Amino acid sequence: MPPEYVGLRGDRRVASRPCSSRDECGRPAELELGRAVAFAYPSAPRERTFLMIKILAARFAAAFSAVAGHPFDPAVRVSQFSDFQANGALALARQLGRPPREVAAAVVAHLDLAGIADEVSVAGPGYINVNMAAGFLAASAAALLGDARLGVQERAGERVVVDYSGPNVAKELHVGHLRSTVIGDATARTLEWLGHDVVRANHLGDWGTPFGLLIEHLLDLGETAAAHDLSVGDLDAFYVAARAKFDADPAFADRARSRVVALQSGDPETLRLWRLLVAESERSFLAVYATLGVTLSPADFQGESFYNPMLAPLVSELDGLGLLRPSEGAQCVFPQGFSIPLIVRKRDGGFGYPATDLAAIRYRTQELKADRLVYVVGSPQHQHFEMVFQTAREAGWLAEPARAEHIGFGQILGADGRKLASRSGDTVKLAALLTEAVDRAARIVAAKNPELDPAEQAAVAYAVGVGAVKYADLAGDRIKDYVFDWDRMLSTTGDTAAYLQYTYARIQSVLRRSEESASGVSAVEGPLLLDSSAERALALALLGFADVVEEVAETLQFHKLTGYLQSVAGAFTAFYDSCPILRAPSPEVRASRLGLSRLTARVLRQGLDLVGIVTPDRM
RNA sequence: GCGCCCGUAGCUCAGCGGAUAGAGCAGCUGCCUUCUAAGCAGUUGGCCGCAGGUUCGAAUCCUGCCGGGCGCACCA
Structure with a gap:
């Protein structure tokens, strides 16, 4: 098998890559393709905020700096012994070399919480406990009631690119895409609501050598029949069939190889067929996004192919900057702090994903004028992103105040503690998973509230089922793996x-x-x-x-x-x-x-x- | 071999420099002639993986181990 037929590109957003050639699957990687406010308190002008802790912190900061002689963090926290507590006196005491309780008392003496708190006391070794005045809470809550934004101040608006979901063309969305899609969408929604200018970037795997065999398979079927097969939704089956032919039929394999050359050289007819595949895949993705209630739209699809024309100039630019170093026939960058290279151009002249990622950074900071780049991609790719970010900094494409963050997350595990898979061992398709979620929820809804009319029951089942899946994904620290458990996520009691x-x-x-x-x-x-x-x-x-x-x-x-x-x-x-x-x-x-x-x-x-x-x- | 992440109650997880380590589930006790009991109140349950160190103070920071997961140049 020629090296260029190694695998579908994309799927970078999958939490863990499909089996590598040396993992427990014991199968070479190339066979794994198919799987894989203002606070409106009386007399308070707009610069105050609703935030209790911020209000207290500001008051405490004044008192602390009076005692310390310079600004000092009061460390205001929610307390289990009162409404809030300030812990700063202990740290300050050490700095001043005075007894903590004495420092705390001095702070309290300088503290002006008139109308805000009606009880301030020094407890334990030097904690300052505060109970808010009921009138203040009442007025604050009333102000909240009158505020369409519930106390959250609208931001000046950074431009934020949120890169998430990123499925592969000619493959279906599966559990591996769930976390990126759910967390990424929550990110986009939250930042947008805060007033930021959010650009959703669905970095599809829409380019690469596999399209040779996909296009040839499409031609064999005939465009009409192929479009039908694809629109039925079983993209994976289409790919598997193409793959099988490639392996079994040398003539087909030769056609596929020359089709790749035609695609890469921009042959119009080949590009037309490629677009057809992409379009059918996008329809499939959009259907799942609609079910999931994810805000990605066709306008957000910006696949790897988008960056193709930028790759060669990008490498030249890196060369011009003196960052490029040939190594073992490949063009590499050795970013500071890393002992391994980032291969920007492969020995065979092709570009890998590092080049695409760099091009995307440059495009997003320079063309889109983004201030913040968020990559919602599984944590195994942490090092990759650190290297890409470092390279981009060295090239001047990622300069302050713009920042890039890799928002990593752990895997979804099955009950057996291993990566979630279907009973037959295949990846779980997202569409099937959501159907099951809604079905299970429907049974619960029917049992709990049979009075609801059927249409409403269905709507509730949908909200509960899909909500359960999303909530389970979001409710734990995202860096950790979590165990996918229908009974727990659909429990009517508890943290659901x-x-x-x-x-x-x-x-x-x-x-x-x-x-x-x-x-x-x-x-x-x-x-x-x-x-x-x-x-x-x-x-x-x-x-x-x-x-x-x-x-x-x-x-x-x-x-x-x-x-x-x-x-x-x-x-x-x-x-x-x-x-x-x-x-x-x-x-x-x-x-x-x-x-x-x-x-x-x-x-x-x-x-x-x-x-x-x-x-x-x-x- | 180098690097990253994770080890907290039976289970699933919060807490990540401050007072007696919290919540949900499961278990046990109570609570519906009253606004949806898909609920509430109470209770049982923990050498915070182990060992050192820093600190007035460590689940939290540092070092070293042990256990688990994942990365480490032409796949994406």
Whole structure:
């Protein structure tokens, strides 16, 4: 087999590559192709924010710097002993050589929290505990209720390119693409909502030697028949058939090889056939994206072929910069800090993915003027991206303030602790996985709420099923592997999407009833009253939304958002359990509790929307 | 051989320099003539892989081991 027939390009977004030639599969790699605010507190102008911790941190910072004589981090955190605590006094004490409690007391003496906190105390070795004033929480929560953005300030707008999903043309989306697609879409949604200018980049594997045999197979079938086969959705079967012919029929293999040459030299007819394959694949991808509720559109497809014309000039440019060094017949860059080369041009003259990735960086920073490049690709490719980024820096294509990040993630494992595969050992197709998710959810919905009419049951099953899959993918630290477990992800209790969706649906139910009982007129919101501990705790939880969203936008650790939403839902259900809303003791309390409910619903809905999970109104 | 990641309750996971290590599931106790019990409240359960070190203070930082996963030049 000629070396150029080694494998499909692309699939770089797959968490782990298909079997390599020396792994447990014991099969050569070339046989593996088919698998594979402003805070509106009274008298506070717009520069304040809703963020409790930021408000406190600012006040504490003033007090700390008064004591320290210079700026000092107050280390304000959420506390289990009070609402918040500042831990900075311990570190400052060491610096000043004074007893920590004494320093803490000095800080408290300089602290101005009038109207914000009604209880400040020094505890333990020198922690400063703060309990917020109920009036302040109430006013803050009321302001949140009146803020369409729930306290999250809109950003000035960086241009961010989010590179995710990246399936291979002529192969179907499979579990290996799930995490990149889900995490990438959550990234795009979140950054976009924050006000950034997000460019979604679906870096398809749409170029390479395999297209020789694919195109010849297509010609054998006839374009019409081939298009039919492809549109039926079984792209993998099309590839497998082509591959089988290539292996069995030398004449076919020769045609395939010359077809590759024709493709690479730009033969118009060959390019037309190639586009046909690409177009059919894209239709297949879009169908799965639609089911998944992923925001990728045809405009976001920007495959490897897009960069083809840029590759030769790019290598020349690297040469001109003196970064290129021949090694064993290949053109290489040896980025600083790495002992192995980045092969930019292969010995046979072809370009590999490092060249394409470099071209993409240069295009994205220079043409798209991107400030931030996010690559949502499995963690095995960490070193590759570090090398590419370093090379781009040395070439001047990735210069401050622009930054590139590899957002890696672990594998999805089966119950056996090994990479998830179907019973027969094949990769699991995404379309089939989602169908099963919805089917399983449908059974649960039918059992839990048979009163819903069939259409609504189906809609709920869809939201719950797909939500479960996405949530399971996002709820853990993305760097770790996780075990794919239907029972756990579809559990109606616990840390699941269904629990959040159910909480949301319950709130909607109450709100619907409130409108009925108010004879169609929505009640005017009164001031919020936080008299019970449950109401207070709920308000406090709701006020944390902006903090979490901002952190997630920076770290892209979506499990922090899902964990936060769980705490909000938990605070709500505790409140729901102990505080009658519609039958509240007075109209004022009722209005306040309805306000808290409405705010909770909005936070849950917005939070889930940021990660692409749908919230049905009934379930 | 070099490098990266992960080892926390029976299970799945948070916490990543600060007070008694948290949550969900599973187990056990309670709670529906009342707004969706797909729920809530309580409870049992942990030498935070091991050993050193840094620090007033370490699950958290450093070093070395052990265990698991994954990379390491013409596949993408």
